[in-house]
Amino acid sequence: MERMYRDRMYKRWRVLAIMSAILFAVMADHLRSPTFAFNMGQGGQTTLMQRDLGACAPCGAPCPSERR
Amino acid sequence: MTVTNAQAAAETSRKFPQVDRFIITLSMSGMALLACLIWLETAPFLVGLFFVGAMLGVALYHGAFGFTAGWRNWVVTGNGTGLRAQLFLLGLACLLIVPAVSGGIEGTAGTIAPVGVSLVVGSFIFGFGMQLGGGCGSGTLFTVGAGNLRMTLTLIFFIIGSVVGTVHLPLWLDAPGTDPIQLASTVGPWGAIALQWVVLAGLWWLVGRREKRMTGQTRHGLLERDRTVSVARTLLTGRWPFLWAAVVLAVGNLLTVILSGTPWGVTFAFALWGAKIAQFIGIDMTQVEFWTWDYGALALQDSLLVNVPSVMNFGLLLGAMLAAGLANKYNAGSKNPLVLRSVLAAVIGGSLMGYGARLGFGCNIGAMFSGIASASVHGWIWFASAFVGSLLGIKARPFFGLSH
Numbered sequence: 001m002e003r004m005y006r007d008r009m010y011k012r013w014r015v016l017a018i019m020s021a022i023l024f025a026v027m028a029d030h031l032r033s034p035t036f037a038f039n040m041g042q043g044g045q046t047t048l049m050q051r052d053l054g055a056c057a058p059c060g061a062p063c064p065s066e067r068r
Numbered sequence: 069m070t071v072t073n074a075q076a077a078a079e080t081s082r083k084f085p086q087v088d089r090f091i092i093t094l095s096m097s098g099m100a101l102l103a104c105l106i107w108l109e110t111a112p113f114l115v116g117l118f119f120v121g122a123m124l125g126v127a128l129y130h131g132a133f134g135f136t137a138g139w140r141n142w143v144v145t146g147n148g149t150g151l152r153a154q155l156f157l158l159g160l161a162c163l164l165i166v167p168a169v170s171g172g173i174e175g176t177a178g179t180i181a182p183v184g185v186s187l188v189v190g191s192f193i194f195g196f197g198m199q200l201g202g203g204c205g206s207g208t209l210f211t212v213g214a215g216n217l218r219m220t221l222t223l224i225f226f227i228i229g230s231v232v233g234t235v236h237l238p239l240w241l242d243a244p245g246t247d248p249i250q251l252a253s254t255v256g257p258w259g260a261i262a263l264q265w266v267v268l269a270g271l272w273w274l275v276g277r278r279e280k281r282m283t284g285q286t287r288h289g290l291l292e293r294d295r296t297v298s299v300a301r302t303l304l305t306g307r308w309p310f311l312w313a314a315v316v317l318a319v320g321n322l323l324t325v326i327l328s329g330t331p332w333g334v335t336f337a338f339a340l341w342g343a344k345i346a347q348f349i350g351i352d353m354t355q356v357e358f359w360t361w362d363y364g365a366l367a368l369q370d371s372l373l374v375n376v377p378s379v380m381n382f383g384l385l386l387g388a389m390l391a392a393g394l395a396n397k398y399n400a401g402s403k404n405p406l407v408l409r410s411v412l413a414a415v416i417g418g419s420l421m422g423y424g425a426r427l428g429f430g431c432n433i434g435a436m437f438s439g440i441a442s443a444s445v446h447g448w449i450w451f452a453s454a455f456v457g458s459l460l461g462i463k464a465r466p467f468f469g470l471s472h
Binding site for chain 1: 090091094098101102105109110111114175177179180181182184215237241242245246247248328329330333336339344358361362363364366367369370371372373374375376382398399400402403426429430434438
């Protein structure tokens with residue numbers, strides 16, 4: 001068991017710290033979002049379907065013909 | 069240790085594979101926590117997409133399914149197994165997805181994009197960058213999930229390059245280009261599948277021909293695995309044959325279409341994460357044209373938990389982490405110390421991939437895999453152009469101390 005610990009190629013606290021930081025960032029982003037406000041009954045609206053299926057690219061870019 | 073004891077130890081290890089319990093517990097706790105959060109705060113279909121992402125992460129890690137290494141192996145050594153697995157993946161995905169997005173499933177649409185200068189330049193840059201960065205969009209993500217330190221650096225610069233790309237994309241879109249070309253609307257869904265299969269078969273033959281010329285044989289190897297361990301153990305701890313991973317990736321993309329309405333994409337989320345960080349440090353991204361388009365504007369102002377690519381990427385990261393824990397190889401990719409030239413390659417490669425992914429409307433997954441699976445011509449142009457960029461990237465690798 002001790003050898004297994006020595007052989008491990010990472011430090012547990014670092015992995016935990018990084019994952020906690022990511023979770024904190026995601027939560028901070030969520031708590032100031034319209035979806036959270038909507039869920040708390042504070043108005044606003046959630047955008048569960050964000051993708052514009054009529055757009056010319058996955059990122060929502062308009063068609064070249066429209067730009068011209 | 070006597071021979072008998074050694075045999076007993078070997079027998080035990082065959083029965084009980086050594087796994088990393090800490091990483092498995094952490095990844096599964098992370099999955100449970102995030103899934104509950106998504107369930108409570110958003111909608112069930114996003115929980116489904118989160119687990120599809122996790123499944124894709126496991127398949128990518130256990131299958132070691134990297135587009136970058138597959139291309140490089142074929143170019144440098146002639147070994148076409150990885151590239152052939154990608155062709156199989158494209159053929160299966162187009163059979164599953166073209167009918168679905170061509171009216172088979174109501175409310176769905178394929179991945180399409182304009183064909184023009186932006187696409188060609190973007191995919192070329194991406195192809196060059198992925199050989200220096202050490203992975204494509206999905207490759208970067210699953211190796212980061214598996215704890216690879218160098219790839220984490222690549223991801224950070226991928227995000228930075230993506231943000232710069234969102235600023236420049238509108239300028240590139242003013243260069244010559246045409247509206248998306250979908251084969252299914254010209255020759256019908258089955259005609260499009262047949263046409264694409266003919267092209268894929270031609271590429272399959274080409275890959276094998278060159279492999280035979282360079283190595284003296286054609287090694288199919290799509291079902292190659294360690295036969296000394298059971299199927300169940302291979303499924304759990306890897307390494308999967310390429311074919312298993314390809315089937316899971318194609319089915320995962322179809323599930324993404326069913327649940328979200330559109331095929332799988334990875335890199336929009338990177339641009340979004342970067343834009344949100346830029347907003348946080350006081351840069352007003354809402355003034356950038358890219359973020360005024362409907363999708364970008366909605367995604368930027370709302371939670372990451374309602375953005376499909378972000379939710380799937382979170383799942384993918386945790387899925388890859390779980391797979392690395394099961395294989396007892398978490399962070400194994402970081403065992404060699406980072407040297408300056410390798411770090412420089414990660415920085416340049418990551419930045420180029422980020423920039424190229426925005427100009428080229430995605431990465432190997434969002435543009436090539438999902439584009440070809442939707443029978444969109446842009447997917448093929450992306451493939452060709454990125455491959456040419458990749459050839460140059462392979463030549464540049466030795467300058468950064470990277471092996472072939």
